[in-house]
Amino acid sequence: MPELQLGDLAPEFNLIGTGDRWYALQEFLGRPVVLAFYPDDFSPVCTTQLRAYSANIDDFTQLGAVMLGISPQTLSSHESFKDRLGIRFPLLSDRERSVAKAYGVLGPLGFYRRSVFVLDRELHIVYRHVSRAGLTFRSSDELLQAVQKAVA
Template sequence: MAAEVGDPAPQFSLLGTGGKTYCLSDFRGHPLVLAFYPEDFSPICTAQLNSYSSATSDFQELNATVLGISPQSLESHDEFSRRLNLTFPLLADVDKEVAIAYDVLGPLGFYRRSVFVVDAQGVIRYAHRTRAGLSFRSSGELLDVVRSLQ
């Protein structure tokens, strides 16, 4: 069953950059942006995560956190994050259980570029799943969604 707007966000606990474990419940009380992306070091993923990283202060002003999630290893995420100088954590969903819970797997089990905004109570308030993954939701659009939750 797909995670949809109005549903409680599926729980997760994943290792992320910085050697920390991140759980959905850690972010209860303020908005959370979950950016599912297909692959570290790919051109579109690089552009997407750079865009979100450059808007970190705008998200922080709204008391919102951004998390990037993909199926690559923690080592890959650490290197990708370091090279891009990202300002938010990348989480390793190597077994794709979180991707399954959020219904972001496409044909052949590949991640579809997807983004969710979860409100302070843990409810999904925005969901977008791409079909082809050649574009991504802008920081401005996501910031507007987070502002609407205030």
């Protein structure tokens, strides 16, 4: 499968997520969307990353943006992670890794690569970052700049 490029329409998905509901990308048409793919609930870097994004969620919301975290853990793991850390945006369960495959964020042996996509109101990719090594993450400021460009 060819790598997704800037300007491409983001692949559709429908995943179960926190709040025990299904999330389809199409439901966010008309709003910018930030998709934060992360390897594992409760890992040190993921914990730091999602806490940082959660701390800035009001800035994303003021721009009309929706943030979704996506990883391969179970819904119960996501609920526990979200509750324990006070994460303020939905976490979606990609158990089959089908969404990760569609977005090209699976690494060797099927592990998630820490990756972020920002979509414009028409769900086209306007920002993408796929990490080869997941020890760092994109800052909220960098993502907010991408969202600002998407709504300009």
